[in-house]
Amino acid sequence: MVVAGDDALAHRLAAELRGVYGEQVTLVVPPAHRSVRPPVVGRTRATALFDRVSAAVNRAAGNGDPASARTSEPPGTERVLEAAELTEAVLAEASVERAAALALVYDDDETNIRAALTARRLNPRIRLVLRLYNRRLGHHIEALLDQASALAAAGADGSGDGDDGGEGFDASTTVLSDADTAAPALAATAVAGTSKVVQTDGLMLRAVERPPPAPGEVADPGLCTLALLSTTASDPAGADGSESSGTQGPRLLPDEEAVAAATGRGTVVLENVSYSGPSSPPGRSVVPFGSLMSRRLRWSFAGLVACVVGLAVASMLVTGDHPLRATYLTLLDLFGINDPAIGRPMGEQVLQLFSGLIGLLLLPVLLAAVLEALGTFRSGSALRRPPRGLSGHVVLLGVGKIGTRVLARLRELHIPVVCVEADPEARGLALARRLRVPVVLGDVTQEGVLEAAKIHRAHALLALTSADTTNLEAALYARTVRPDLRVVLRLYDDDFATAVYRTLRAAHPGALTRSRSVSHLAAPAFAGAMMGRQILGAIPVERRVLLFAAVEVGGHAQLEGRTVGEAFRAGAWRVLALDTDPRPASSPRAPRSSSGLVWDLPSTYVLRAEDRVVLAATRRGLAELLGRRARERAGV
Numbered sequence: 282m283v284v285a286g287d288d289a290l291a292h293r294l295a296a297e298l299r300g301v302y303g304e305q306v307t308l309v310v311p312p313a314h315r316s317v318r319p320p321v322v323g324r325t326r327a328t329a330l331f332d333r334v335s336a337a338v339n340r341a342a343g344n345g346d347p348a349s350a351r352t353s354e355p356p357g358t359e360r361v362l363e364a365a366e367l368t369e370a371v372l373a374e375a376s377v378e379r380a381a382a383l384a385l386v387y388d389d390d391e392t393n394i395r396a397a398l399t400a401r402r403l404n405p406r407i408r409l410v411l412r413l414y415n416r417r418l419g420h421h422i423e424a425l426l427d428q429a430s431a432l433a434a435a436g437a438d439g440s441g442d443g444d445d446g447g448e449g450f451d452a453s454t455t456v457l458s459d460a461d462t463a464a465p466a467l468a469a470t471a472v473a474g475t476s477k478v479v480q481t482d483g484l485m486l487r488a489v490e491r492p493p494p495a496p497g498e499v500a501d502p503g504l505c506t507l508a509l510l511s512t513t514a515s516d517p518a519g520a521d522g523s524e525s526s527g528t529q530g531p532r533l534l535p536d537e538e539a540v541a542a543a544t545g546r547g548t549v550v551l552e553n554v555s556y557s558g559p560s561s562p563p564g565r566s567v568v569p570f571g572s573l574m575s576r577r578l579r580w581s582f583a584g585l586v587a588c589v590v591g592l593a594v595a596s597m598l599v600t601g602d603h604p605l606r607a608t609y610l611t612l613l614d615l616f617g618i619n620d621p622a623i624g625r626p627m628g629e630q631v632l633q634l635f636s637g638l639i640g641l642l643l644l645p646v647l648l649a650a651v652l653e654a655l656g657t658f659r660s661g662s663a664l665r666r667p668p669r670g671l672s673g674h675v676v677l678l679g680v681g682k683i684g685t686r687v688l689a690r691l692r693e694l695h696i697p698v699v700c701v702e703a704d705p706e707a708r709g710l711a712l713a714r715r716l717r718v719p720v721v722l723g724d725v726t727q728e729g730v731l732e733a734a735k736i737h738r739a740h741a742l743l744a745l746t747s748a749d750t751t752n753l754e755a756a757l758y759a760r761t762v763r764p765d766l767r768v769v770l771r772l773y774d775d776d777f778a779t780a781v782y783r784t785l786r787a788a789h790p791g792a793l794t795r796s797r798s799v800s801h802l803a804a805p806a807f808a809g810a811m812m813g814r815q816i817l818g819a820i821p822v823e824r825r826v827l828l829f830a831a832v833e834v835g836g837h838a839q840l841e842g843r844t845v846g847e848a849f850r851a852g853a854w855r856v857l858a859l860d861t862d863p864r865p866a867s868s869p870r871a872p873r874s875s876s877g878l879v880w881d882l883p884s885t886y887v888l889r890a891e892d893r894v895v896l897a898a899t900r901r902g903l904a905e906l907l908g909r910r911a912r913e914r915a916g917v
Contacts, residue, residue: 282811283375285309285367285396286386289774290412290459293804294384294811295359301805301819301826302812303900305358307375312363367396372403382408382811390415394422397454401426405433409454410810414682419456426454455810459799462806463771464686467743468694470769487552488820488827493545504880505857506540507897508533508822510547531823533899536851549822551857551897578653581646588639589615592632599628615640664710667699667719672738674699678725678755679746680709683771683799687745692716699734701725725755731762741767749773753781760789767793774798813907817895828898831860832906835890839906846884853902856882860893 282304284295291310298304364371367387377383383400385393393411400407409426413419430452488507509532532539540548589611597607613619614636622630674697677688684700685708691698700713700720713720723730725746736742742759744752749772756768768785772778778798785794809816817829834840840848840856849855858878878895888894898906 283307283309283372283377283380283383284386285375285384286388286412287311288386288388288800289798290386290800290803290807291384293798293800294386294807297804297808298811299359301821302808302828305360307360307362307380309362309364309367309371309375312365367392369399369403372396372400377407378404380404380407382410384410384412384807384811386410386412386807390418397422397426401429405430406452408452408811408813410807411454411456412458412807413456414458416456416458416461419458423454423456427452430454453813457803457807457810459803460683460686463683463799463802464690466802466805467683467687467745467769467771468690470741470743486829488549488822489552490547490549492547504551505855505897506535506548506550507820507827508549508825509535509539509543510549511823531825532852533822533825533827534850534852534855534897534902536849539851578646578649582650585639585643585646592636592639596629596632599626599632611636615643664714664720664722665717667721667733667735671697671699671719671735673697673740674735674738676701676731676734676736676739676742676759678742678744678752679771680707680713680720681745681747682708684743684745685709685712687743688712688716688718692718699739701730701734725751731755731759736766737762739763739766741769743769743771745771749777756785756794760785760792764789765792769794772798815907826900828900828903829857829895830898830903831893831895834888834892834894837906840888840894841890843888844884845882845886845888848888850902852899854896854898854906856888856894856896858882858895859886860895 282298284291284298284306285308286292286294287310291308295306295308298306362371362375364374367385377400383397385396385400387393387396390413393413397409397411400409411419411422413422434452486504490510511530532543535543592615593604593608593611596602596611597604600607600610602610610619611632614633617637617640619633622633675691676699677684677691678701680688680700680702684702688698688700688709689712698718700709700718702710702720702722703724705722710720712718721730721733723733725731736759742756744755746752752770752772756770759766759768770778770781772781778801782794785792805818809818812828813830815830815832817831819829820827832840839850839854845856858880859882861879
């Protein structure tokens with residue numbers, strides 16, 4: 282894997298690939314010094330800044346020779362290449378021709394696009410992951426690079442060796458942005474209290490550690506049992522990052538017999554998490570009829586209608602006319618378009634005078650109603666204020682680039698949100714106006730702004746402004762208002778975010794606090810894209826990792842034509858769900874879920890080539906299933 286970038290995301294992504302997926306990584310970064318110098322290949326070193334898993338392995342290989350490190354690096358190691366510019370020579374030095382994937386995460390879109398075009402020419406089979414802020418341009422670039430790869434593969438008539446990718450390596454192009462990748466994790470933190478979730482087809486899945494059940498107690502298996510935990514907390518099994526099934530260490534993807542026989546051991550089960558607080562309906566742009574007029578105006582109209590009815594009844598009694606005719610004549614008198622009642626009985630003359638008087642009173646009421654209705658329609662496209670009885674909502678501080686994505690994600694889950702924004706021209710205000718989301722305009726550092734957002738009755742606070750001090754100040758003030766409030770902070774520097782998290786956790790042990798940098802939240806999505814589009818996410822289990830992937834059954838002999846029970850391989854992979862969307866609704870299968878995924882598949886269901894399944898797998902198991910393990914055994 283090759284990672285090229287100029288900020289914290291590149292380092293975090295390299296650590297994610299090494300520690301979680303156990304990949305060999307070449308990191309291309311600008312030189313430490315500002316002076317321009319030729320590319321220098323550093324020694325293979327352990328930069329386990331964020332991940333302890335690969336520290337021992339990297340330290341063991343840290344003093345290796347650079348030349349030998351290029352060809353015989355152990356899994357989870359890193360090679361550093363310093364270059365002022367990402368030229369073709371630098372990409373060649375980084376061995377892009379032999380790489381499985383390349384991530385271009387520079388802060389400049391043009392740099393990433395230029396390097397992607399060069400890399401696609403050097404290696405048409407390489408998997409590309411680009412960081413672009415322009416989403417529309419990103420879609421076009423993605424299609425262009427995929428088309429170039431397809432044409433190059435067609436021109437070669439399918440020839441190529443393992444270094445070019447071969448079976449199991451898709452030469453896909455994935456365009457991501459910080460906002461799109463960080464938003465799901467931030468929204469999941471507000472819902473589930475943790476960003477360690479896997480999201481697929483509208484569902485959020487979380488791996489939960491459960492203690493050993495008490496004697497006579499039956500443990501809830503959740504959707505399925507993913508792992509058996511170590512027998513003791515101090516058990517060093519699995520510290521080397523291997524995934525072999527030890528008798529005392531964690532055991533991934535055990536079968537039912539192993540789960541039944543494991544007494545006194547905790548388990549890791551998969552759960553479908555959802556928001557437990559009050560929900561709100563999707564935002565509507567239609568103005569309700571009841572809001573067109575105020576209560577005082579409605580009472581005025583009711584009084585005038587009562588007067589008209591009384592005059593109509595009096596006219597019917599005096600003249601002896603039919604009720605409809607009496608009402609019609611009363612309305613004519615009311616609007617001043619009837620003939621004067623000269624020479625008519627005194628009662629009719631008096632009624633006509635009263636009708637004219639009430640008509641005079643009706644004119645200002647009608648004018649007020651028209652003006653108020655126009656104002657209501659005008660304010661219908663304006664920002665809403667938080668309702669008086671609102672509670673259990675999420676206070677979203679900052680609706681910029683990332684805050685807008687988080688707002689859209691929360692509203693998809695029907696979670697009530699109140700936005701706080703200091704800039705009246707912020708990009709997210711248009712979305713908040715369209716979704717009818719309450720907004721408080723004001724500086725959160727000023728007194729009374731968070732109170733206006735009902736922070737004392739909120740479920741969580743998401744501080745997502747671009748200023749770290751503003752986010753921290755808002756979190757600390759919210760803690761004084763409500764000490765048990767769930768708080769999530771967006772901080773730029775990952776080390777600073779870790780320090781803030783530890784301090785807030787120590788100061789408020791009874792409250793849930795999460796502080797994350799954008800690079801920390803975005804790195805897993807970029808790493809998953811580098812592993813292939815089928816990777817949905819990863820969940821750590823002690824010192825090991827479980828991957829979740831969406832796989833087409835066709836072409837995999839271990840799955841196609843086998844039942845779900847036969848396709849399960851303990852310690853390697855397990856089919857979790859079946860995607861039912863491609864099939865007609867009348868298909869005689871298990872009942873559909875609202876997300877299109879069928880869980881609790883019968884073990885006798887036969888997997889067909891056209892099926893698409895979601896499975897959990899170990900790193901080695903997924904590599905073997907996708908055909909990569911065969912190349913590793915062959916020494917490629």
